[in-house]
Amino acid sequence: MTTVAEQIGALLGQLGIGHCFGVVGSGNFHVTNALRAAGVPFTATRHEGGASTMADAYARMSDTVAAVSLHQGCGLTNAATGIGEAAKSDSPVLVLAAEASRGALHSNFAMDQDAFTTSLGADAHRVHTPETAVADVVRAYRTALRERRTVVLNLPLDVQAAPAVGSIDGITIGSAQAQRPDHRVLRQFVDLLEGSQRPVFIAGRGGRGAKSEITALAQQTGALLATSAVAKGLFNDDAYHLGISGGFSSPVTAELITGADVIVAFGTALNMWTMRGGKLIGADTKIVQIDIDDAAIGAHRPVDLGVVADAAATATDAMALLSNNQPARYRTEQIRERIVTGARWDQTETEDLSVPGKMVDPRAVTKRLNELLPSQRIVSIDSGNFMGYPSQYLDVPDEFGFCFTQAFQAIGLGLYTAIGAALAQPNRLAVLGTGDGGFLMAVQELETAVRYQMPLVVMVYNDAAYGAEVHHFTDQDHHTVTFPETDIAAIARGFGATGITVRDIDDLAAVTQWLDSSPTAPLVIDAKIANDGGSWWLAEAFQGH
Numbered sequence: 095m096t097t098v099a100e101q102i103g104a105l106l107g108q109l110g111i112g113h114c115f116g117v118v119g120s121g122n123f124h125v126t127n128a129l130r131a132a133g134v135p136f137t138a139t140r141h142e143g144g145a146s147t148m149a150d151a152y153a154r155m156s157d158t159v160a161a162v163s164l165h166q167g168c169g170l171t172n173a174a175t176g177i178g179e180a181a182k183s184d185s186p187v188l189v190l191a192a193e194a195s196r197g198a199l200h201s202n203f204a205m206d207q208d209a210f211t212t213s214l215g216a217d218a219h220r221v222h223t224p225e226t227a228v229a230d231v232v233r234a235y236r237t238a239l240r241e242r243r244t245v246v247l248n249l250p251l252d253v254q255a256a257p258a259v260g261s262i263d264g265i266t267i268g269s270a271q272a273q274r275p276d277h278r279v280l281r282q283f284v285d286l287l288e289g290s291q292r293p294v295f296i297a298g299r300g301g302r303g304a305k306s307e308i309t310a311l312a313q314q315t316g317a318l319l320a321t322s323a324v325a326k327g328l329f330n331d332d333a334y335h336l337g338i339s340g341g342f343s344s345p346v347t348a349e350l351i352t353g354a355d356v357i358v359a360f361g362t363a364l365n366m367w368t369m370r371g372g373k374l375i376g377a378d379t380k381i382v383q384i385d386i387d388d389a390a391i392g393a394h395r396p397v398d399l400g401v402v403a404d405a406a407a408t409a410t411d412a413m414a415l416l417s418n419n420q421p422a423r424y425r426t427e428q429i430r431e432r433i434v435t436g437a438r439w440d441q442t443e444t445e446d447l448s449v450p451g452k453m454v455d456p457r458a459v460t461k462r463l464n465e466l467l468p469s470q471r472i473v474s475i476d477s478g479n480f481m482g483y484p485s486q487y488l489d490v491p492d493e494f495g496f497c498f499t500q501a502f503q504a505i506g507l508g509l510y511t512a513i514g515a516a517l518a519q520p521n522r523l524a525v526l527g528t529g530d531g532g533f534l535m536a537v538q539e540l541e542t543a544v545r546y547q548m549p550l551v552v553m554v555y556n557d558a559a560y561g562a563e564v565h566h567f568t569d570q571d572h573h574t575v576t577f578p579e580t581d582i583a584a585i586a587r588g589f590g591a592t593g594i595t596v597r598d599i600d601d602l603a604a605v606t607q608w609l610d611s612s613p614t615a616p617l618v619i620d621a622k623i624a625n626d627g628g629s630w631w632l633a634e635a636f637q638g639h
Contacts (some may be wrong), residue, residue, distance in 0.1 A: 098227050101258035102190075102249065103128020105228060106161065109235050109267060111188065113137065113152050113517060115145035116163030117172075121192025121203070121251055126163045134161070137517065137546065140538040142169050144510040146176025150185045150244075151497050151514030154299070154324075155472065159186045159238045160514075166192035166251070167203030174214060175504050181215035181244040182501035183324075184299070188238045188245050189216070195252040211246040220248040224256040232265060240270050273386055275403035275411055282399055283408070284415045286356055286380055292424045293317035294354035296339050296368065297405070299324050300361015300385060302493045304406035308360055311409040314416055316423025318350060318433075321493075322362040323485065323500070328493040334425050336437050340368045342486050346436035348374060350429070358382045360405040365394040367500075384408050439486040440464075447624035452597055456480060456555055456623045459599060460487035460527075463553060463619075466605045471495060472519045476508025476528035479562040479628065480555035484527025494519060505560075506535030512550055513543055523549065530556040530582060537585065543616045544590040550616040551605070552591075554582050555623050566628070579622075586618035596621040 103125050111129065114136045118126050130136050139145040142164055149160040162177075164170050170191045180187045191211075194201040211218040219234040221227045234247040275283070287293060295317045297308055302325055309332055312319050319329040320339040329335035336347040343351070351357070351374045362368060364383060369375055372395065383391050384401040391400035401408055435441060440461055447455040460483045473488050474497040475481050481500075490496045497515040499507045508528040516524030533554050543550050557564075560575040567575075583593030594604045596619055608617045 096258040097124065097254065098221065098224050098256050098258050099124040099249070099254035100128040101227060101262065102221065102231055104132045105231050105262045105265065106188070106235065107132020107134045108262060108265065109232070110158065111161045112156050112158030113149070114161040114163055115139055115148040115152070115514070117142050117145060117165065117169060118163065119165030119169060121166040122163045122169070122190060122249075125190055125249060125254065129161070129163070137513075137542070139542055142172035143176055144513075144536065144539040144542065146173040146187070146189070147179060147499060147507045147510035148514030148517070149187050150176060150180035150183065150499060151474065151511040152518045153180070153185045153187050154183070155494055155497055155515045155518035159188055159235065162187065162189045164189060164191045166194050167205050170207055170210065170246070175502060176507065176510065177211075177216050177244060177246065178214040179499050179502040179504065179507060183499070184242045185244055186238040186242050188235060188247060191246050191248050192254070193220075193248040193250045196250050197252070207246070207248050216244040216246050218246055218248065221250070221253050224253060224259045227253070227258065228260050228262060228265070232267065236267050239267060272404040272407040273402070274407045275401050279399070279401050280408070280411055280415065283382060283401055284412050286382060286399065287315045287412065288417065288420070290315070290356040290423065292354050293356045293358065294320060294351050294424070295358045295360060296320045296322065296362055296364070297325050297328055297360040298322040298362025298368070301325060301405045302328060302361070304360060304404075304409055305329070305493070307406040307409035311413055313425070314413060314420050316421060316425045317358070318424045318429070320347065320351060322368045324498045325362070325493055326485070326496040326498070327490040330492060333430055334433060336433060338486070339374060341370055342482050343370075343374070344437055344439050344442055346432055350432070352376055354379055356380045356382065358384065360384050360409070363390060363394050369395070447626060448599070449624055450598060453622050453624040454596060454599060456483045456621070456626060457487060459596060459602065459621050459623070460484060460553070462599050462602050463605065464488050466602060466609070467525060467551065468523055468609070470522045471525050472497065472515050472522045473525045473527065474508060474512040474515050475500070476511070476526070476532035477503060477505045478529035478532055478555075478560070479557070479626075480529045480623070481527065483555065484553060488525065488527065495522065505529065505532040508532050509536040509539050509552070512552070513539060513548065516548055516550060523551065525551045525553065527553050527555070530554055530558060530580065531560045533582065534580070540586065540589045540591060540616065540618070547614040548616060549613040552586075552616055552618045554618065554620050556580070556582060556620055557623050557625065582620035583618060586616070591616040591618050593618045593620065
């Protein structure tokens, strides 16, 4: 007899789940084994919070639907922050949450899983009966895939155990047709572009699949290119790309974006982070926002024109309407020279804060690490005062080389993110930038990385504090946010990883030795960093809460 649990696993494998992460208990034991039997790779984590964020990172970096497998009740609540992060980021994640049987009103695991799910911003679905199971699963998967939603699919234990009904043969879900822009709105968009002298295009995750189309339109209209943080690397190959728009921007990048007379957002929200709370928008700048989600248009700031359509389709259709001989506009030799010499933070002069033999400047140590690591890498970022350094001083090869889980502003997601991203891009060296607070919050998953023999570089910016709070709440009692010095390298070695302590730049020589050893376990760098007085982007991080 095939059970509903076995049918669900087989169907999801057939539909195309890329990877599953989870902690297996009695409620999700059978459905997880069914997924594995269907050929879906499974990563067993040490905590459900790790599983949900690993799945989020995997989905972002693979452009496939990732799954999470959880026990009923407490397994779901343990995964809450990662589910919330994924939901806020529109990540296509399918959470398989076992649920107490429908009649088990006094089960220790009983809770309102629907209400809990919706409070996190995710969609609540359920396998209602054996008769509806196939349709319920297809509906949940389609929602995750087509609408880029995080979906919690509740699986009542009594339904899981029941005999399966019906066949799953031949069931597939094809890709959706790209939504094209309304012709009248498209004409308005093209008119704005043709009247612009200093256009800037900013792409986010929604523009990652439209790199060639957006680049071609920028070249035709003389526009400069930038990205939100989550799409870093998208336009690396274009000589007129500015890097990240927002709090991480270099002075030159910020000046050129602020000087735009038209800003076009391709699949990005233009939120407070991407536009520095509006400071990157000139007084007379016209704003165009292109997004497949009508609700996203103008959600964070007023726009002059909203285009509800696919980014690639809009760029392609706009090219067809443009007159042939467009002026260079913002793409002049003078502007190119400014970008080449000043768009990157490592080209900006800063004071070296290092204290020889004791502490290293976080910028200097990141620059050196960037030189040592191979270029084919995938960089993940935890949250904290340090985060601008790996975000701006570590290069990435393209848009699939940077994973930035910051929608919930939670610290402690970095290690989970790095593992999920590494599994999505196995041919690249995984690199994590994290603080001591975030790393220690998630340290149990270092065992997961060791167990799966992952050559992961973990750069811990260790200031023995929750640095963001220390630098924000100046002239206050910091007893609650400062800690004794911790030997993080020793902790890493206890898990079976390589651990090194860095107090001088020369201590990074051990990184080269590790790289040359054909490593099969992580390297944890405990970098004792100097006090930076609060990173350059920090003040804006505390606005808009």
